[in-house]
Amino acid sequence: MHDPFDLDDDVPFDAPTGQPVEREPFYFEGLNPPQRDAVETLEGPVLMLAGAGTGKTRALTTRLAHILATRQAFPGQVLLVTFTNKAAKEMQDRVGRIIGPGVEGMPWLGTFHSIAAKILRRHAELLGLKSNFTILDTDDQIRLLKQILQADNIDDKRWPARLLAGLIDSWKNRGWSPEQVSSAHSTQYADGLGQKYYQIYQDRLKVLNACDFGDLLLHNITLFQKHADVLADYQKRFKYIMVDEYQDTNVAQYLWLRLLAQKHHNICCVGDDDQSIYGWRGAEVGNILRFEKDFPGAKVIRLEQNYRSHQHILSAASGLISANQERLGKELWTDGQQGEKVQIRGVWDGEEEARTVAETIEAARRDGESPYEIAVLVRATSQMRAFEDRFLNIGLPYRVVGGPRFYERREIRDALAYLRIIAQPADDLALERIINVPKRGLGDKSVQTVFNLARAQRISLFDAARAIIETDEISKRARTSLGNLIDDLDRWTDAMETMPHPEFAEMILEESGYTAMWMADKSPDSQGRLENLQELVRAMAEFDTLGGFLEHISLVMENDASQNEPKVSLMTLHSAKGLEFDRVFLAGWEEGLFPNQRALDDGGQSALEEERRLAYVGLTRARKHSMILFAANRLLYGKWQAALPSRFIEDLPSEHVELTTNRGLYGGGASQSWSADRQWSPPRGGMRDNFQPPRQKRWGQIIDGQAERVSPGGKKQSDFKVGDRAFHDKFGYGDVEEVDGDRLTVNFEHSGRKRVLDSFVSKG
Numbered sequence: 001m002h003d004p005f006d007l008d009d010d011v012p013f014d015a016p017t018g019q020p021v022e023r024e025p026f027y028f029e030g031l032n033p034p035q036r037d038a039v040e041t042l043e044g045p046v047l048m049l050a051g052a053g054t055g056k057t058r059a060l061t062t063r064l065a066h067i068l069a070t071r072q073a074f075p076g077q078v079l080l081v082t083f084t085n086k087a088a089k090e091m092q093d094r095v096g097r098i099i100g101p102g103v104e105g106m107p108w109l110g111t112f113h114s115i116a117a118k119i120l121r122r123h124a125e126l127l128g129l130k131s132n133f134t135i136l137d138t139d140d141q142i143r144l145l146k147q148i149l150q151a152d153n154i155d156d157k158r159w160p161a162r163l164l165a166g167l168i169d170s171w172k173n174r175g176w177s178p179e180q181v182s183s184a185h186s187t188q189y190a191d192g193l194g195q196k197y198y199q200i201y202q203d204r205l206k207v208l209n210a211c212d213f214g215d216l217l218l219h220n221i222t223l224f225q226k227h228a229d230v231l232a233d234y235q236k237r238f239k240y241i242m243v244d245e246y247q248d249t250n251v252a253q254y255l256w257l258r259l260l261a262q263k264h265h266n267i268c269c270v271g272d273d274d275q276s277i278y279g280w281r282g283a284e285v286g287n288i289l290r291f292e293k294d295f296p297g298a299k300v301i302r303l304e305q306n307y308r309s310h311q312h313i314l315s316a317a318s319g320l321i322s323a324n325q326e327r328l329g330k331e332l333w334t335d336g337q338q339g340e341k342v343q344i345r346g347v348w349d350g351e352e353e354a355r356t357v358a359e360t361i362e363a364a365r366r367d368g369e370s371p372y373e374i375a376v377l378v379r380a381t382s383q384m385r386a387f388e389d390r391f392l393n394i395g396l397p398y399r400v401v402g403g404p405r406f407y408e409r410r411e412i413r414d415a416l417a418y419l420r421i422i423a424q425p426a427d428d429l430a431l432e433r434i435i436n437v438p439k440r441g442l443g444d445k446s447v448q449t450v451f452n453l454a455r456a457q458r459i460s461l462f463d464a465a466r467a468i469i470e471t472d473e474i475s476k477r478a479r480t481s482l483g484n485l486i487d488d489l490d491r492w493t494d495a496m497e498t499m500p501h502p503e504f505a506e507m508i509l510e511e512s513g514y515t516a517m518w519m520a521d522k523s524p525d526s527q528g529r530l531e532n533l534q535e536l537v538r539a540m541a542e543f544d545t546l547g548g549f550l551e552h553i554s555l556v557m558e559n560d561a562s563q564n565e566p567k568v569s570l571m572t573l574h575s576a577k578g579l580e581f582d583r584v585f586l587a588g589w590e591e592g593l594f595p596n597q598r599a600l601d602d603g604g605q606s607a608l609e610e611e612r613r614l615a616y617v618g619l620t621r622a623r624k625h626s627m628i629l630f631a632a633n634r635l636l637y638g639k640w641q642a643a644l645p646s647r648f649i650e651d652l653p654s655e656h657v658e659l660t661t662n663r664g665l666y667g668g669g670a671s672q673s674w675s676a677d678r679q680w681s682p683p684r685g686g687m688r689d690n691f692q693p694p695r696q697k698r699w700g701q702i703i704d705g706q707a708e709r710v711s712p713g714g715k716k717q718s719d720f721k722v723g724d725r726a727f728h729d730k731f732g733y734g735d736v737e738e739v740d741g742d743r744l745t746v747n748f749e750h751s752g753r754k755r756v757l758d759s760f761v762s763k764g
Contacts, residue, residue, distance in 0.1 A: 053308030172214030310339020
């Protein structure tokens with residue numbers, strides 16, 4: 001690669017002066033003015049506030065190339081920090097294409113943890129470690145904590161080691177050593193013993209010459225604070241510091257960066273406060289919001305020209321995120337096409353939602369769109385099941401990004417194994433999976449004895465288990481545990497013919513202790529596993545028999561398209577960050593589901609703003625087409641519940657969206673657009689007192705050109721009265737017990753009390 005500043009014989013000369021004409025480096029070509037400003041501003045703190053799709057990676061890598069090409073610094077004097085090894089490799093490759101192989105000599109380009117580990121190994125002895133220390137993974141960390149807790153007779157069921165591991169990780173993310181953990185935070189574990197076990201854990205790590213991932217940065221901070229000469233050396237070394245995805249940094253990462261940047265102050269942070277969506281794992285959006293305060297004299301450069309999406313999508317996203325109060329502010333725009341408006345589609349329930357998405361995708365495929373350029377984004381993994389079933393039924397190839405497919409998830413396989421062994425006692429693989437799940441006191445030796453008997457006598461594992469409890473081949477405790485399991489299986493088998501299979505499945509999950517196992521688990525994904533189990537039970541209701549459901553699952557598991565075939569992407573909103581597609585479906589925009597009610601209950605206003613940022617991320621994944629869907633009803637926890645559209649739909653500017661609902665849904669009719677006189681009633685319930693209600697709009701209710709009767713508050717008045725007889729296609733006959741606008745509470749003869757819209761019932 002040539003030196004961009006070399007002047008050779010081909011450089012033109014200015015005729016009057018005979019001097020060479022100064023030529024710009026080739027890598028400036030194509031940069032827009034803000035990008036170029038970010039590349040050329042090398043002195044002092046810089047915040048590159050880069051919106052979605054605005055070319056921030058190009059600006060950052062070109063800035064690095066410019067520093068090296070102009071010899072402002074040698075490769076070893078530049079610290080460039082990313083969050084993933086993939087991002088670091090991409091940075092290196094891009095810079096290499098600009099300045100050549102010299103970039104290979106950049107020892108300080110990498111992730112926070114990789115660079116912190118390199119520094120720590122150089123100075124390990126100063127912190128009581130040896131340079132060859134071991135870095136423990138999560139499993140090793142929990143195993144060590146279990147040993148510590150068992151030695152102190154702590155009940156692992158009441159105070160799981162996994163819970164303590166999560167707390168210690170969160171404390172380390174905040175930069176807290178054991179002595180810095182307050183008594184208030186210590187009470188989060190074992191009635192105030194959290195700080196004690198954190199200290200014991202840290203002491204034990206030193207004895208083992210080990211540290212966990214949280215220690216890498218924490219030890220760096222301690223090193224810099226206690227050894228000023230070491231800090232001064234690195235401050236002098238790093239003439240330029242650059243940080244990618246700054247909005248995702250936690251407190252420890254922030255403290256580490258501030259310490260290193262104190263001498264030269266040439267720190268350039270790239271990020272987007274509107275895409276800070278990882279607060280649940282320690283990210284602090286406040287780090288980017290107070291950048292100018294933390295680094296006096298900082299220059300903020302806004303990258304707002306988007307190279308990804310059509311203007312209607314960008315304007316809708318900008319209007320949505322403008323409702324957040326904690327943000328620095330920017331407005332995305334493009335010099336490309338206006339494109340089509342964001343589609344908002346109201347449907348009856350989750351099944352219709354999946355059907356609508358599938359039909360739209362099929363139509364797009366007929367028009368030549370590739371499934372590879374289509375994505376369905378959901379807030380929770382439990383939402384995926386309906387889409388997976390629909391896609392499989394119509395033969396639409398898909399892939400789940402960021403995790404296994406619904407029926408391949410651990411908790412689903414476990415639950416299905418219980419159902420399979422009851423339906424077919426000779427299913428050895430099913431019994432093998434759940435024989436000790438949850439833990440029921442059967443050791444590996446006892447289980448192996450049962451397996452050996454089954455093979456020796458050529459009988460099923462179930463028959464071997466029944467036989468062995470009548471012998472002394474295994475311990476008395478193991479015989480008792482195994483006998484209890486067999487008794488349960490026999491009892492469940494008898495109940496199988498007398499109970500509706502969804503209730504039957506719920507009973508098994510509860511009586512087996514499987515649900516309780518995940519309820520006691522304190523890991524971040526335990527709640528999602530419980531939601532997936534509830535969704536599994538919900539899915540069973542669509543089949544007449546348990547056997548029919550299990551046969552369906554078998555076919556689903558076998559139906560796997562070619563690995564090379566283009567597939568629709570199905571993923572959570574969190575997994576979608578950094579990706580882009582031509583067509584994006586955003587499903588389940590309903591109060592309680594999105595924004596997520598559990599997040600709001602835990603985090604209040606700050607959680608609401610993070611949920612809105614997550615919605616913004618979802619919208620800005622789309623290049624050409626974006627469809628938001630909400631359902632009027634969801635089957636949650638085994639019960640049908642009326643759902644209200646998400647408050648985030650409120651935030652979308654009327655001129656950039658188009659609303660379509662099914663006839664009768666919330667009074668909606670055919671395709672319609674927002675207009676200034678439409679009213680939206682704020683969701684009732686579930687909002688914390690300090691929340692501001694959604695901004696008021698008017699949602700017109702026009703069907704076949706006739707205006708509905710609407711009360712002064714904007715809600716349609718039903719023709720039904722308390723005591724009227726009503727008929728519903730799904731629930732049958734019932735009596736109206738309560739009328740609330742167009743919503744009725746009806747006590748159905750065979751389905752019990754349900755809340756329905758009056759447009760879906762007739763007078764009986």
